[in-house]
Amino acid sequence: MPPTANGQSQADVEPVASCAPHDVLTHLGDKWTILVLSMLAQAPDNRARFSEIKHGVRGISQRMLTLTLRMLERNGIVSRHYFPEVPPRVEYQLTSMGKSMLHPIEVFTSWIKENWPAMEQARGAYDAAASVSS
Amino acid sequence: MPPTANGQSQADVEPVASCAPHDVLTHLGDKWTILVLSMLAQAPDNRARFSEIKHGVRGISQRMLTLTLRMLERNGIVSRHYFPEVPPRVEYQLTSMGKSMLHPIEVFTSWIKENWPAMEQARGAYDAAASVSS
């Protein structure tokens, strides 16, 4: 998708996403991001150290946690605090923008929890129908 | 992740996601899903045919649209209506569950639009700082 030296008028049907959400969703919508943010949402003062997050989000590898946190830091969602102690300590905290993101996330995860049973049932019905037509 | 034969029960801190959201997010949070749903949100009666969706969500390949729609159908988010005409016609429509998902999506995309400038700025600052320390 070339940036298009767009004049402006694409009068007819506007493309669903102008591009901004498109790109953000690719990064923010991935498997681990929401889980990491949910973990920080529960943490006291929205702050936790690396190993605490890793422990809280089970199944995440060190690599993915590092990558996820770095991306979030780059986007201004979390801030990184390094304490040059022995042993070293690194804490991550939600920024004000990060905190403002909590509401959308909460709305979304609530919807999921509420609709999860219906989705499981739908999957069962779909798969049953599919195996009949085989 | 093998169940770990380690003696220590780490059952104290509940894992952020019991697993349900975890799995749903992997599929529902991907790049195309939100865009397809946003497209259907705008469509009259929340209903559109395959080619209309493909046209509305620019950049999506036929393959990805098929996969996305099938996943949404399987989860009960959209329903598929096949008309055995010549030429064939297939329409997809949001189910009531699909419609209920529109609000969470709207909340999320609104947040993105609102915070996009701040995120761009944060990225600029981060990258500038990173290039200094090189």
Added chain:
DNA sequence: CCGAATCCAAATCGATACTG
């Protein structure tokens, strides 16, 4: 303890070609 870097297997996606 934190996390960067390398290696490598596996999943994803886009383009193309083909079917009813």
Added chain:
DNA sequence: CAGTATCGATTTGGATTCGG
């Protein structure tokens, strides 16, 4: 028109290793 099938390129992610 609305898919399905296949293939190659790219991306992703886990395991491991090393360094501060």
